[in-house]
Amino acid sequence: KAGVTQTPRYLIKTRGQQVTLSCSPISGHRSVSWYQQTPGQGLQFLFEYFSETQRNKGNFPGRFSGRQFSNSRSEMNVSTLELGDSALYLCASRPGGNTEAFFGQGTRLTVV
Amino acid sequence: ILNVEQSPQSLHVQEGDSTNFTCSFPSSNFYALHWYRWETAKSPEALFVMTLNGDEKKKGRISATLNTKEGYSYLYIKGSQPEDSATYLCAFTPPTDKLIFGTGTRLQVFP
Numbered sequence: 043k044a045g046v047t048q049t050p051r052y053l054i055k056t057r058g059q060q061v062t063l064s065c066s067p068i069s070g071h072r073s074v075s076w077y078q079q080t081p082g083q084g085l086q087f088l089f090e091y092f093s094e095t096q097r098n099k100g101n102f103p104g105r106f107s108g109r110q111f112s113n114s115r116s117e118m119n120v121s122t123l124e125l126g127d128s129a130l131y132l133c134a135s136r137p138g139g140n141t142e143a144f145f146g147q148g149t150r151l152t153v154v
Numbered sequence: 155i156l157n158v159e160q161s162p163q164s165l166h167v168q169e170g171d172s173t174n175f176t177c178s179f180p181s182s183n184f185y186a187l188h189w190y191r192w193e194t195a196k197s198p199e200a201l202f203v204m205t206l207n208g209d210e211k212k213k214g215r216i217s218a219t220l221n222t223k224e225g226y227s228y229l230y231i232k233g234s235q236p237e238d239s240a241t242y243l244c245a246f247t248p249p250t251d252k253l254i255f256g257t258g259t260r261l262q263v264f265p
Contacts, residue, residue, distance in 0.1 A: 075252070084256055085198075085245075087255070
């Protein structure tokens, strides 16, 4: 069974640009969540999608958005990039409620 | 704001030592408590998902307990090995079912 796949693995962008990250969950998993990790911080929750609907949202500005497609694949978009957006972005998929999360390997975003 | 705290932040032990970490979380609106292990250059992997007060789970040399009334969980590693070196994360889940992570405990086991 294929794991959670995130693309790209590494990305360098310039301030002010926008970026789209992709996450393909494990087959059959309907929930996809996104997290940001910066040095010294834990995994900060961005948002969660379940069956194409945003079910939960973290405390991030509106520049961070996401969506989920009918095949459960999810994308995360960050517009008007700032230096502070440099981080490891992880996505995780779950089959449903109250189950363990399966994480992808992450996308390392560097904003210069 | 839902706060999940883990202690200690980091721990250095010798091979063979037993160790434990703490995760503190809000005692109200509890739904589940997760533990994950995150090794360098890998993805976080689930260790346990615990839902009931008094739950005890075990996987090999690693075990965890849960006290939902007072809002804490302990993770124990018996006879630590170098391959146990990792960051251990706990995550609290309220009824909205989103995972709220602590900042983790970084464990280093020296041979």
